[in-house]
Every structure is written in structure tokens, then in C-alpha cells.
Amino acid sequence: MRTYLDCYPCFLNQALRAARIATDDEAKIKRVLDEVGMMLKEIPLDSTPPESGRLIYRKISEITENIDPYRKIKKESTEKALSLYPYLKSRVVASNDRLLMAIRIAIAGNVIDFGANWGFDWDTEVADTLEKEFALFDYDKFREKLDTAQKIVYLGDNAGECVFDKILIEEMKKPVVYVVRGAPIINDATRADAVQAGIDKVATIVSSGTDAPGTILDTCSTEFKALFHNSDFIISKGQGNYEALSHTSASRLIFFLLKVKCRVLARNIGVEEGGIVIQAGRDR
Template sequence: MKLYLDCIPCFQRQALEAARMVTDDEEKQEEILRRAIKELLDLNWDRRPTEIAHKIHGMVKEMSGDKDPYREVKKKYNDLALALYPALKEQIKRSNTPLLTAVRLSIAGNVIDFGASSNFDIHRTIDEVLVKEFAISDYKKFVERLERARKIIYLADNAGEIVFDKLLLETILSRYEIGKIIFVVKATPIINDAMYEDAIYVGIDKIPNIEFMEIGAGSDSGITRESKTFLDMLKESDIAISKGQGNYESLSNVDGIFFLLMAKCPVIARDLGVEMGDIILKGS
């Protein structure tokens, strides 16, 4: 997905929010924000939004000396989601359409996204998403691909959200003969994106036939979502499931992916042709 002008003030908001995470010193916060504004003016706006976000958050980490400003946020929402897990597992079990319920819950978990907003209510979101109509639904095609699949690549998005992904993967494995699941997480911290340590913390490693892959967030980060190595892996998989806005921004022009997300910002909503707050299961 291309960068929209509306992305620029969002990057400024993210920089200030991250600065406030790492210091209470308003002078330091201002220094970080001013540097972010300068970086945004100097960067090439033809780059993908995810690449610019990587630069801005890298700058915040460099200036603050804190390699993971959202460390406590990630733990908080991992713990919150784990507390919800037993009841949600039971809800899927009781459902007349367990896979669809698990898909909906996975999308509900996507609200835990500090890149889009820190103002959300996960309990209310779950209730709403379980009954909300999809703005875009390729669910039938999704099921058809799962029926033939033996290898899944699953691109995770945020900490906390990955507990909801765990529910979806467990539901898929209970219905289909999947031989391998590659669970893709970030190699380095950026906002509240899930990393390997988060996946282990919430028990993703206990899912049968699971493997992990770590990818970078920017073009200078080794294997990334946009690198040929990773794109070739996507093509070789039987089905690729992509969670959230960031993965959509990077991979929306790639064929063969199912995007599961909530439209949490006007830019994503506009690009998808939906309204803010809509839920999406879109096959590319």
C-alpha cells in the first residue's frame, strides 16, 4: 500500500506517544518529537508506511536509549488476553460455526494496536465483532483453501492479539490436516508488534507442527515482508494468513494472501473501500 498524506500526522502521534512511554521529561519528549518531524520532512514519501514507521521508531529508541519502549504494554495485553483465553476457547467450542467464530475473535484481537490508537476496549470489541457483518468477506474461499492446505504461513501482528491467533490456529488444526504452520513475528521491537518472546510467553510454541520465523520491519533489517526470500516463501505455502494493518500495508499488492483485520484508521479504510471499525477477511 502506498503512503497517504494522512499517514504523516499519525507518525508524529506515534513518536510522541513512544517518547512519553520512555520518559516523563517534557523537554526530552519535545526533542524526540522535533527530531521525528525533521525525519519525516527528510524521508522519501514514496516509501511504504511500514518503512517510514521503522525509521521513526528506530529514532525514538536511539534517542531514548530504550530498545523496547512498549515492553510493559506488550506484557499487559499478553496477560489480559491470556486471562480471556479459557472463556473464548469455550465460546468457540459451543459455537455452531466454530471456525467462523475463531476468525471473528482473531479479528477482534486486532484492536490491540498501539500504532493505530491506544484508546480501545477489548471486551466491547469482542462483543461487537462476534455479531458484526463483514465489510469484505472471502470466508468461503478461505475455507476452500484450508481444506486443501498442508502448510500455512501466519503473519502475526501485535502482542496480546496473538492469543486470539492461537485460538484460530487451534481451531484450524482441530478441523484440517495441517502439517506445518510457520508463525511469523518481528525480529526487533517496533510499537507493540509481537516478537518471538511474546509468542513463547502466550504458548504459541505449544501448538502442534508450529515453526517460527522472525522478520525485520524495515528495508535495512535483513529478511522483511517485502524481501524476495519471504515473498517466495509465501508463494510456496498452501495458504498465507496475514493479520492487521501493518502487514496489509506491506503486502496488499501480493497475490494469494488472506488478510484478517479491523480498519482502525481512515487511510486503511479508504484503501479498502470500507468504513472505520469495519471487519475484513479479504483474499488477494
């Protein structure tokens, strides 16, 4: 997905929030705004938002001298998500389409986001997502493809969300490689976050090697790229992964599972803001 005009003020808003989380020093926060302001002109409209997010959040870490400002928030998100696990699991057990309920839960976990979205209310958002009509619903294709899949590559998104992903992984009953970011970036899940969520009990955790808030293949390790291109069933969670992959030819290998969290993505994907989506990627 390209960068839209609305992304530029959003980048600056995100920079302010992240800088405030990273430091209390007003002079440093002002420097973040100054520097990110100057970076905007270097961001072309045909780049993807995670490419810019990667540079912007690195700049924030550099100025605030805090390489992982979201560490505490991520840990708390996972703890909160773990406390919901028994309830979420009971929803699957009580459902007459367990796989679909598990997908809904995985998408509900996508509300945990400290990048574009902010100030969400967990309980309301999760409850809302479990009842919502799908805006895009390639579920039959998903189930069909899952039946013949030998192995699933599952691109994780945010810390905390991993707990919700675990429920879907358990329901799919196939070998899963769960992919995390290679370095801390916003509240995206790294290996430590996936392990805290218990993903290591149900899947093999691998790092994509990227330090971007989305699976930008150019920034991933050679090993991960080989894994990715040799897969026939990839689940991509969340907005950052969608933004990084939706326009590539690799998109045809992927099912995108996400909640649409801003109007820019809403316009790109063609659904209302807040919509929930299972979309089979197409050749681009």
C-alpha cells in the same frame, strides 16, 4: 498500501505517544518531535506506512535510549488476553460454524494496538467484533483453500493478539508456521510474546527477521523470504502486514484478516472505519 497525507500528522502523534512511553524526560520527548518532524519530508507518498514506522520508531529508541519501550505493555496485554482465553474458547465450542467464530476471534484480537489505534476498550471492542457483520467476506474462498493446504504460514501482528490467533490455529487443524517480528517494534509480537501466549504449543514460531511494524519483504531474512514465496496459504493479520503486502504481487498468496483501524486504511481498502475484513489478496 501507499502513504496518505493523513499519515504524516499520525506519524507525529505516534511519535509523541511512543516517546512518552519510552521516557519521562520532556527534553528528550521534544527532541523526538523535532527529529521526526524533520524526517517527514523524506517520506515519499509512494512508500508504505510501515517503512516509515520502522525508521520513526528506531529514531525514538535512539533518542530515548530505550530499545523496547512497549515491553511491559506487551507482557500485560498477553496476560489480559490469556485471562480471556477460556471465554473465547467457549464461544468457539458453542458456535455452529466453529472456524468462522475462530476467525472472528482472531480479528477481535486485532484491536490490541498501540500504534495507529489507541485508548481502545478491550471488552467492548472484542464483544463488538464477535457480533459485527463483515465488511469484506472472502470466507468461502478461505475455507476452500484451507481444505487443500498442506501448511499455513500465519503472519502475526501484535502481542496479546497471539492468544486470539492461537484459537484460530487450533481450529484449522493443519501444520502452522507462526511468524513474528525479528526485533521489538511498537507492541508487535516477537518470539518471546508468542511463547508467552502459548503459540509454541500449537505452531512452529519463526522470525521474519524484520524490524518493521509490518512484513516488508525487503527487510526480511533470506530464510523467511524463501518460506514465504514457497507457501500457498498465508494468513496476514492486521494493518501493518496489510500495508506492507497489499500492493505486492505476493498479495495473491494471502488472506488478510484485520480490523480497519483508521480512515486512511478504510479509504484504501474501500470499507468503513471499524469494519472487519477477510480479504483474499489479488494479483497487483
